[in-house]
Amino acid sequence: MYHAMFLQMKKQLGQVDRWLQAAVAFAEAKKFDPNLFMTFRLAPDQFAFARQVQIACDTAKLGASRLTGKDAPTHADTEQSIEELRARLRSVIAYLDGLTPKDFESAATRVITQPRWEGKTMTGADYFLEHVVPNFYFHLTTTYALLRHNGVDIGKRDFLGTLTQKAPTAA
Amino acid sequence: MYHAMFLQMKKQLGQVDRWLQAAVAFAEAKKFDPNLFMTFRLAPDQFAFARQVQIACDTAKLGASRLTGKDAPTHADTEQSIEELRARLRSVIAYLDGLTPKDFESAATRVITQPRWEGKTMTGADYFLEHVVPNFYFHLTTTYALLRHNGVDIGKRDFLGTLTQKAPTAA
Numbered sequence: 001m002y003h004a005m006f007l008q009m010k011k012q013l014g015q016v017d018r019w020l021q022a023a024v025a026f027a028e029a030k031k032f033d034p035n036l037f038m039t040f041r042l043a044p045d046q047f048a049f050a051r052q053v054q055i056a057c058d059t060a061k062l063g064a065s066r067l068t069g070k071d072a073p074t075h076a077d078t079e080q081s082i083e084e085l086r087a088r089l090r091s092v093i094a095y096l097d098g099l100t101p102k103d104f105e106s107a108a109t110r111v112i113t114q115p116r117w118e119g120k121t122m123t124g125a126d127y128f129l130e131h132v133v134p135n136f137y138f139h140l141t142t143t144y145a146l147l148r149h150n151g152v153d154i155g156k157r158d159f160l161g162t163l164t165q166k167a168p169t170a171a
Numbered sequence: 172m173y174h175a176m177f178l179q180m181k182k183q184l185g186q187v188d189r190w191l192q193a194a195v196a197f198a199e200a201k202k203f204d205p206n207l208f209m210t211f212r213l214a215p216d217q218f219a220f221a222r223q224v225q226i227a228c229d230t231a232k233l234g235a236s237r238l239t240g241k242d243a244p245t246h247a248d249t250e251q252s253i254e255e256l257r258a259r260l261r262s263v264i265a266y267l268d269g270l271t272p273k274d275f276e277s278a279a280t281r282v283i284t285q286p287r288w289e290g291k292t293m294t295g296a297d298y299f300l301e302h303v304v305p306n307f308y309f310h311l312t313t314t315y316a317l318l319r320h321n322g323v324d325i326g327k328r329d330f331l332g333t334l335t336q337k338a339p340t341a342a
Contacts, residue, residue, distance in 0.1 A: 001172040004296070004300055005300060005304075008300045008301060008304075008305075011301075012305065042213075042316055042319055042320045043319045043320055043322075046319055117336065118339070119338075119339030120336040120337060120338060120339060121336065121337045121339075122334060122335060122336050122337070123335075125175070126334070126335040129175055129176060129179045130179060130182075130331065130332075130334050130335060131331070131334060133176075133179075133304065133308070134179075134183065134308065134330070134331055135331070137304070137305065137308030137309070137311075137312060138308070138312050138315075138327075138330060140308075140312075141308060141309050141312035141313060141316070142312060142316060144309075145213055145312070145313060145316045148213055148214045148217055149213045149214055149320075151214075156309075159305070159309060160301065160302070160305055160306070161301075163293060163297070163301050163302060164293060164294075164297040164301060165288065165291040165292065165293050166291060166292045166293070167290075167291060168289070168290030168291060168292075
């Protein structure tokens with residue numbers, strides 16, 4: 001399940017790349033600079049668009065790294081453009097793509113911590129369910145919401161991507 | 172993992188109940204009708220606030236029902252107030268609370284379909300990863316975003332709820 005969920009996150013980050021392309025196309029059609037999106041916010045005390053994409057990426061890569069023990073690529077949080085955000089997405093997608101089910105064998109029982117927790121710990125299982133998955137989809141959906149709110153032509157199918165469905169069997 | 176994820180969704184729906192209470196408190200302080208929130212949207216062609224809460228509830232309850240075979244409570248989608256949305260949340264929370272790990276024993280291999288798929292099917296495992304979890308968090312986060320965008324005093328901790336953390340061990 002851990003590996004399958006991170007493959008799902010990889011798929012979702014691929015969808016974000018499509019939203020960013022739709023944002024660029026929208027900006028070109030309306031003749032404004034697509035990088036204006038970088039600083040948009042839904043509320044003045046919520047992170048801006050670029051930071052939402054950065055954190056979605058980081059939640060996936062650091063979650064996988066903490067649950068497998070495999071080093072993740074580092075990113076300096078210096079992206080100034082949609083194109084640079086797209087490069088970050090590709091970097092995290094490539095990292096997730098290199099993980100195997102075996103890498104997650106001891107994920108559930110690992111002891112997880114991070115600097116801001118001041119010494120507190122979580123089991124890998126709780127960290128995954130209560131922290132990684134909710135935070136990942138939070139920042140993903142906030143990214144999507146900012147684009148929808150500002151008129152970019154994307155919809156729910158672009159959020160979910162293609163579903164693994166089987167055709168109806170003949171009657 | 173299935174049962175644990177649905178318990179996590181139960182926890183998240185409990186957080187939504189807190190956001191709704193914060194929305195009512197905000198409306199009272201600002202002297203407007205809290206039920207004005209019911210029709211707010213982030214984009215004209217996106218579902219309104221009340222529908223976002225309804226679908227978050229339905230994604231959890233129908234997901235659990237399809238993966239376990241246990242009937243879920245029905246809701247008529249007639250809520251006209253924040254208080255009625257809170258009642259729906261309580262109903263779904265109670266349903267999820269009654270499920271056990273054993274109920275999900277054959278979840279991964281069940282054949283799932285729904286009317287709008289026109290005969291197409293998904294395995295329970297794919298349905299859970301690609302449809303239930305992303306849709307649940309999508310509608311949850313959109314609900315949260317609408318409140319944040321309109322000034323309600325909630326933050327990321329209110330989104331996540333309390334984490335299951337262990338205190339630091341003595342040095």
